Amino acid sequence: MTTLIVIILYLSLLLGLGMYTNKLSRGTSKDYFVASHSIGPFLLLMSVFGTTMTAFALVGSTGKTFERGIGTYGLMASISGLIHAGIFFVVGIRLWCYGKKHGFVTQIQFFRARFDSDAIGYVLFPILVLLVIPYLLIGIIGAGKTIEPVTAGAFPEIFTNPTRAAWLGGIPPWLSGLVISLVVLTYVFMGGSRGAAFANTFQTLVFMVMGLVAFTFIVKGLGGLENAGNVPARISDKGTLVQEYGFDKGKLLKLDQPKTIGKIKDWTELSSEEKEKLVGKQPHFTRTPIDLEYKTLNPAFGKIPDAKKLLDKERELGIPPITFLTYLFIPLSVGMFPHLFQHWLTAKSAKAFRLTVIAHPLCIMIVWVPCVLIGAWASGILPPGLPPPAVLSNMLATLIDNQILTGLLTAGVLAAIMSSLDSQFLCLGTIFTNDIVLHKAGKDKYSDKQIVKIARLFIVAIVALTYALAMALKDANVFDLAVWCFSGFGALFPVVFAALYWKRATKEGAIASILAATATWFYYFQKAGYGGEFFIGPGIVPAAICFAAAAITMLVVSLATKPPSQETLNKFFKS
Amino acid sequence: MLFLHQDSWAWDDQSLVLGFMPVGLAYHAVFSICCAILGGLAIKHVWPHDLEDFADSKD
Incomplete structure (x- = not known):
């Protein structure tokens, strides 16, 4: 409330x-449509x-x-x-x-x-x-x-x-x-x-x-700012995307066991050199395109019979x-x-x-x-x-x-x-x-x-x-x-x-x-x-x-x- | 400026500036400041004075 x-x-x-600006009106159509060409630099900046x-x-x-x-x-x-x-x-x-x-x-x-x-x-x-x-x-x-x-x-x-x-x-x-x-x-x-x-x-x-x-x-x-930089999801050595932080009673805590939220698509097909480049990376801090597979809650779950609880999804991180x-x-x-x-x-x-x-x-x-x-x-x-x-x-x-x-x-x-x-x-x-x-x-x-x-x-x-x-x-x-x-x-x-x-x-x-x-x-x-x-x-x-x-x-x-x-x-x- | 905007050199760099800002983002924040400076230089050096006169002329 x-x-x-x-x-x-x-x-x-x-x-x-x-109501205040209505009092400033000059009553003409030019004033109504283009404020009689009277707007100064600051109002122009803010309105544009x-x-x-x-x-x-x-x-x-x-x-x-x-x-x-x-x-x-x-x-x-x-x-x-x-x-x-x-x-x-x-x-x-x-x-x-x-x-x-x-x-x-x-x-x-x-x-x-x-x-x-x-x-x-x-x-x-x-x-x-x-x-x-x-x-x-x-x-x-x-x-x-x-x-x-x-x-x-x-x-x-x-x-x-x-x-x-x-x-x-x-x-x-x-x-x-x-x-x-x-x-x-x-x-x-x-x-x-x-x-x-x-x-x-x-x-x-x-x-x-x-x-x-x-x-x-x-x-x-x-x-704080410096700690915030550690928070984004990270790629693990198994090719999964993990979250390393969680909340306990409203406080941010580092998790003992990182939580897996997705995996890199076709991880097994990557060369060891490519894998090495990705491990430990926070992909949201770069622009290199990476295909991610993850699961999400099905909005139809519980509403439609036999609806799966989790749906398989894919999305591209980064920008080509x-x-x-x-x-x-x-x-x-x-x-x-x-x-x-x-x-x-x-x-x-x-x-x-x-x-x-x-x-x-x-x-x-x-x-x-x-x-x-x-x-x-x-x-x-x-x-x-x-x-x-x-x-x-x-x-x-x-x-x-x-x-x-x-x-x-x-x-x-x-x-x-x-x-x-x-x-x-x-x-x-x-x-x-x-x-x-x-x-x-x-x-x-x-x-x-x-x-x-x-x-x-x-x-x-x-x-x-x-x-x-x-x-x-x-x-x-x-x-x-x-x-x-x-x-x-x-x-x-x-x-x-x-x-x-x-x-x-x-x-x-x-x-x-x-x-x-x-x-x-x-x-x-x-x-x-x-x-x-x-x-x-x-x-x-x-x-x-x-x-x-x-x-x-x-x-x-x-x-x-x-x-x-x-x-x-x-x-x-x-x- | 369009070439500088592509920023291919920091495409895959995730190091942090000032301990919190990813370098790719910091670069583009500085780019925004450069756009403002470029605007200032354009106003100083290539302001269309003749156009203002044209707008004020009666014919």
Whole structure:
């Protein structure tokens, strides 16, 4: 119950912030959509960082490291620091300048003007919406999955049908998803992009601080930093993966007899030299791929007759070099996120980007390094079959049984989720209003107040639709969906890059490139069974192939079609 | 920077920096700091002043 009170207090604070930002509003549509270009460097940094980091930053990074080891940081974090900051510099500043000069508030307005084509808007619009929706679902489904276990036992007589028996009385996902949606809706409805920027700043600070707090307590529970380094699972001379530590009355103890949790696949076929290299190794501290066989509890055991208690599983520790290399195509997604475009346009000046370009990689480091270490240490304590999203909460529950801290950390995870959700809701409302309604009807048909009203009505409708979809798909693996969503946006990157830097890029080239990116993305998405991890050949991520298809199509079709008019080019390039 | 990111030399090294941080992770943490420095150098040396002027121009 204490945990729930802490979460309610946090959500109430956010509502209060929404009411405060509503008072700052200037009442114009420009203020609602892009905060009248008034956001300074610090708010821009926090809102951009908060928007690009979903729940994956805290929960997913720990879980992925638990599965694959410390290579997760290079795979997802350090490369994002490089690519994101590069895109803010190379794409973000340029788009901000064009937005300011020509009065754009959406990405589609920019592409329509740059390629002098209405059609590109109608092609891009459904694709952007379809790619943002899974991203929204990640937030609502993730919030539901986070709150139920930590509030277990709060209302055992009311919530009698938990997702898992151990979570009896916990707030069910349908209710927590509804509350989170309503809180985000309230402050976006009232404050628009200014409200989102303020709320993002507050929430980004909360999840950064909570990540560090969790790290401090976990280090203490593991007996200090140096001892924590001994904890990860180790390979024995028999080719098994063993845990050398255990808990007795909440205290970490070195076991007399190490506990076997898995074995290296095909150990007997390895040469003695290869075996010698592996013995004593803590595989979660390196990136060399190693195939592991282990057993895990069967969730169907006891529910289905004759169900086996333990299931045989296999997984790859480490990261193949080709996967490590090609993963760089995924963070390119930030160049095409429509919600990030909108955040960029809120900036007071191009100079406001400077802090973001420098500090974004450092913020990623501050959040990810502690989480990656926790994930690697967890390999020496938790069972290998544990679902990755449950690793962080299990480490906290195992090492520190404190309801206030659990409530604060849950607030941190919710903060990471909501700081992305708000921008996405706002952005969809903005593009519906500007790129469909106002584009069709003409800007003069509606007053400024009516435009804001239309945007708000769209946002309410989008929140309702997203909530309904999230409930229908509540069992989906949210983190796998996130990577697919990023891959789709990453595949569209050649379109924005060519629009900004290649005068010869044509509308036919841009439309063909969008269609090529979408077709290849959809091909691999369905091959992966509509979600789930998927690699091509020796470990190439689909985003790399989709990107290549989009880039080549842009190049070939643009060169084969009529160049854009000089009049159009003069709007975007100095002669 | 993309070449440095591949870090094939520390791929299989599990020694600890400062007694707790695996060298592969420490390397990439330093890489993140280098990205911030690179951002600072880009701002200092290749800041798009002409683009700012272009945005402010009336035509």
